[in-house]
Amino acid sequence: MTTTTVAPPSGATPVDLVRGFLTGGVIGVSLTAFIVGCALGKAPLIVGALALLAVYGLLFFLAGAPRRAREAALAPRTALALIEDMEAKQGEETDVPVRFELTVAPEDAPAFRIRFSEAVHVSELPDYRPGGVLVVQYPPDRPWRVRIVKRPTPAWEQRAAGAAIDSAPGPAVAGDRAEGCAWGFVTLLGLLLGAAAVVLFFRAELFGGSADAQPAPPERSVSVTSSGTSTSVVITSVSGTVSFGPGRSMLDRGALREAVESLSRGGDGGGDGDGDGGGDGKQALTVVVREQLLTVVFSPAGVDAPAFDPRSLPFDRVPALVEEARTTLGVDSPQTWQLSAERLTGALTIRVSVAGSGGSASLEADGQGVVVRRSPAR
Secondary structure, eight states, X not given: OOBOOOOOOOOOOHHHHHHHHHHHHHHHHHHHHHHHHXXXXXXXXXXXXXXXXHHHHHHHHHHXXXXXXXXXXXXXXXXXXXXXXXXXXXXXXXEEEEEEEEEEEOSXXXXXXXXXXXXXXXGGGGGOOTTOEEEEEEOXXXXXXXXXXXXXXXXXXXXXXXXXXXXXXSOOEEOSOOOHHHHHHHHHHHHHHHHHHHHHHTHHHHTTOOTTOOOOOOOEEEEEEETTXXXXXXXXXSEEEEEEOTTOOTTSTTHHHHXXXXXXXXXXXXXXXXXXXXXXXXXXXXXXXXXXXXXXXXXXXXXXXXXXXGGGXXXXXXXXXXXXXXXXXXXXXXXXXXXXXXXXXXXXXXXXXXXXXXXXXXXXXXXXXXXXXXXXXX
């Protein structure tokens, strides 16, 4: 009996590596896009992810159609084979993976030795013993793809029963194609790159930021001490506060005007009004004044809201309005007062509230400081 050495199956070719990279990339993009679409509620992204996977699967199937057609045109070759060795792996499965080493003896070609794995039902394991003869089939152009014929025809079964096959010299060729770690690496690389591309593209929406968003201006705090008193000015992009220390009141002559101007100058205590923070001419939504505290809430940029220039308040009328609220609204022993100014109703409205042991009361004045309504204590 003549023998030959069968060329082993080649590993992963460059085409296989490219195909693996593309497959991993499509899976990474599709899976990540589907998850991101669900997280962001974007139906087109979900549909696109599924469509991409379906289209790639169709293209992959069509690309392999010519190869499958060529393989189907070649009738498999049937031959007898001698079991040189076998090793069944332990497991609890019904079909056990068995490692076979066979000498295949075709009728019209030299014999060759092959090693491959195939699943065998546990009940059929006793039929496969070293020295036994099997019926196998393999493609003529790929002899390493040997497979055992579990149910041969009666003619082949009879031939196997009375056949005597000599062992072919080794070494045995590994029939299981080993694509190696290169194929797995490029597939994983494609998957990771595809997933990263989707996450980076939607990073602004996923993480609540904006690719071109500018950082908010930092809070600025300035403390000024003069003649034994201290003034603290804190300005942010949305509000500004001025706090007086002991011994000074917002009702002092010129104190409230100075506090408002300090916010308009950005808290620098002087200059031409081009400071940061509130900034010269920035409109206010609300101004609240207490004994030693001024708070201004600025109108956000780009928001159409009823706002006013805090420097337009009737500063000279504020002490008189507070005194009138304290003495004419029927509040016994007034302890605290608060002035608030806003333009929610269209015209500037100034409201002065006082509170004490006798309850609370308030009065309203217009933008000129003229009282238009009183709500005495009850």
